[in-house]
Amino acid sequence: MNEQHPIGLTKGPGETPHEFTFVSPDRGQVLKVSEFVAYRAEVDGQERAILARVTNRCPLRLYPDTFLADPNINPDDVAALVGYHQRGHELFELTATVIGYYDETLGDFVNPRLPPRTGRPIYLAADEELARMLTKKRPGEVGTAHIGSLLSRDKDRVPITLDLRPITSTHLAIIASTGAGKSYLAAVLIEEMMKPNNRAAILIVDPHGEYDTLAEMMNHEVFFEQPPDDTLQPVYRPEVKIFKPGDVKVRASALSIGDLYYLLPNLSERMEYLLRRAYHDVREQSRKDKGDAERWTPAELQIRLRQLGEGGDEEDEGDDRYAGTADALIWRLESVLDQSVIFDDFQHLNLAELFRPGRCSVLQLNEVDEREQRVMVATLLRRLFRARTQTAKGQVDEGDELYLPYPAFVLIEEAHRFAPASGDVVSTGILKQVLAEGRKFGVAVGLISQRPGKLDGDVLSQCNTQFILRIVNPVDQARVAESVETVGRDLLRELPALTKGQVIVAGEAVNTPLLCRVRTRHTRHGAETRDAPADWMRYFEPEEQSRRERETALPVQPRRQGKSKMFK
């Protein structure tokens, strides 16, 4: 603590047992809401520095309104007129919530349940000590992410270094209104995870195609681990692989019956029955013939459907009641599977290709139908989870399709599409399973959403590290308040007032909730909003006009003698 300069004196207890108030002239204007202060108290026979967070600031001395009557007259001069000559007259009552003293062995705060005595000095917590207490890790260590600096202090004075271990086991959520900087923050996190001290295996589900600029990481020195001898190639440089729509296929046979129902909405009961029978039959046949139930092809499914429709089954022989139903199903199956860019008869997403330490795969889904996006994410998560489960249990060996011997992290943009609060979609179930059980097998997800109000409450509450940026919508604020228990009311009050790049970080990656200023990205930001007025202006530029004239001009006709035949 800064022993030499107390910044205020304790006034008394606050409204709750963990709050206290102190009075300070705060001449340097440093005691902002969310700032950290400390006091000294004896705990278990040892003097400890006890950290507290400022939650409210209330002025104690205000000029009478009438002193402010003339905008051209300084109220200080009016005060001087009546004999008050002090220029720094302001005095504030500040409310602070006790966080506790930092126990080095526990690596966490311990609340002493002992507010400071009245008249005791309050200090501004020193930068270095704060950096050490707020997060468990130091910059540059393995498993750390330096995402920025403490907002209440000058830029870079108190670096915020997150512990990546809980993030990559108990999931994270990034929540913010549009334009508050959630993609920017996500990219900063990815950058940190791809640095030489982390080398993560990441997949980004990118429905808007805005993460492709992360590819710049491959050529940016900050991400390289240089060898001792500078002449050699870097020992490590991250790989970024962009998968355009159509690059990654889902083998049709990997679809569950639930996926098929979801892809073919509004099936009649008869259709569902027939599809279920055919699906079951082709899987059985595939198991018998190929040793794997997931090796059937859509053609086989269609053939089986036709057989069932014609009463081809032994028990239904001669019964063609289902002929029309089978035809309709086949037609719908064809129209969904054949026209889609993501489904394929044989190709399948290769997990080892998508997930590899030191590789960031960006799965762009910006031209893919929303239903297919959900099926794709569901299939992908299901396979990833199965691969990690089976690998962890030793059920698959190297070379197997489902062998994945390292943890994986999946960042899902627009998460409310994949786990909406309004109803079950095909991806909700597997997402909930991964959130609940993923930590045991090393599958973690990061959910990004601009509409937490539309996101499933259970899904949000299972993300144990939260990054919350500016949220203005009251419904979204309420959802955040009910789902994110670790963030105090005082910080949630800040939500509408946060500006771009200011984020509340809470949960397991930090020792106490804090407000952080996100650092500048090393790579360019890809989620720029289109400048429509500039595009409209460009339409009228001479070059653009002449280009249009050139392109739309009629071909020159050879000059003919006599009467033109063009206008007969």
Next chain:
Amino acid sequence: MSTISLGKIIKSNSHTDYVCQVYGPGEVETPPAREDYAFGTFARIGLGDDRWLIGIVYDTMLFNPDFGRLGPRLSLEPELAVFSPDYLNEKATLVGIAAVGMMDATSNVVQGVPSLAASTDALVERMSDAQVRAFHQGNPTPQLAYAPLLLTQGSALALPLLRTVIARLMALFPDQTDLLAVLQDDLTWKAQVGPLGGAR
């Protein structure tokens, strides 16, 4: 406007509240005119050694021992001057003076409750414009540090008194009228609109 002798201190009601008997006819060569001890006039009370209490006339009382006497007088008033001149001297004009500071010959000024008190028979003089300006001169703004003292004494006349004082200062400090107007406006509101229900 020069210094004019107004009268003498005859008693005090408190450390800052003095009563001055205004010189009557015959007591000094030129007795003060009514305007010289008008409401809001700055007066200085001699303390000796070229030091003065500075006060403001805030009240006027007429003293008449004959008031309430029901019996007839044997002598007519012109005859009283011959037969009983003492009686005429018993009629007096008294003014209340609120002490608001101290000042010496070198213009060392203290505004607010003065540390010293005047003695009986101390000379009371009306202050000149230059003296009033010197008493209020500050750097860079004029000083009116006794204003809260007047306002907190609870007198019904405190507001009008302060408004009169500020009006005088606006004339004496023409380049500070905007600043003084902020205070004047506040007091005018409180005096004129406040009693009729205006907020604050």
